[in-house]
Amino acid sequence: MYLTRFRINTVLRDARRLLSSPRTMHAAVMNAFPDVLPTDTETPRVLWRVDRNAKAEVFLYIVSPAKPDLTHMVEQAGWKEQPNWQTYxxxxFLERLATGERWAFRLTANPVHSIRRKDGEPTKVTAHVTPRHQAQWLLQRQESAGFRVLEKPEEQRLLPGGDEHELLVHDRRSQAFHKPGQDAKAKGKNRVSLVTATFDGRLEVVDAEALRRTLTQGLGRAKAYGCGLMTLAPAE
Structure with a gap:
């Protein structure tokens, strides 16, 4: 597996077009892997995430089974005079992960749940829209994903409830677009509504093998649209 970071030149029009559309960004990312077939379920999938650290500091992260060739991205959204991406x-790193280690993490995800509005009706996938419910979505999945979000000391908790963990929910977004290749009559049925949230926090590894799967296979839904990729960094 490989981890790639690409810095996006936000001044360019094509870069802004990529950043405005998860569908367009997905196509650009997959163009970096000519040998990876979208229908291949045997090969680990390609995960990606956009980090908007500042207006002029935007990075694309990719985790993939093969090294990407992002030359086309340089032409659309990079700088031609300097290196634009690094692949590691x-x-x-994955093999060294061990139970008990503590790391800072970042995850952009599509926090949803299934609800039934009336008895007898089928369940419907619905997005969580408040930071508290989005945080709870992650906490409900942490153990099966191989980690535990660390809890704050009591003296650092600012609220009587919902502030127990070292977890920040931010960059919450809601977008809507149509799936590609659909005719005009089918557009209403193939409209994608996407709610995303970015989670920053600190975790402890409770199951190294499960966490490896999370880091390489993603967490949650909408992975094709920039969700599910968790990355780790040394915890201060």
Missing amino acids: DYGP
Whole structure:
């Protein structure tokens, strides 16, 4: 597995077009892997995430089973006079993960749940829209994903409830677009509504093998649209 970071030149019009559409960004990312077939369920999938750290500091992260060739992205959204991306062998890092380690993490995800509005009706996938419910969505999945979000000391908790963990929910977005290749009559049925949230926090590894799966296979839904990719960094 490989981890790639690409810095996006937000001044360029094509870069802004990519950033405005998860569908367009997905196509650009997949163009970096000519040998990866979208229908291949045997090969680990390609995960990606956009980090908007500041207006002029935007990065695209990719985790993939093969090295990407992002030359086309340089032409659309990079700088031609300097290196635009770095790719690292992710395997050694993943293999070293051990139970009990503590890391800072970032995850952009599509926090949803299934509800039934009336008795007898089928369940419907519905997005969580408040920071508290979005945080709860992650906390409900942490153990099966191989980690535990650390809790704050009591003296650092600012609220009587909902502030127990070292977890920040931010960059919450709601977008809507149509799936590609649909005719005009089918557009209403193939409209994608996407709610995303970015989680920053600190975690402890409770199951190293499960966490490796989370880091390489993603967490939650809408992985094709920039959700599910968790990355780790040394915790201060």
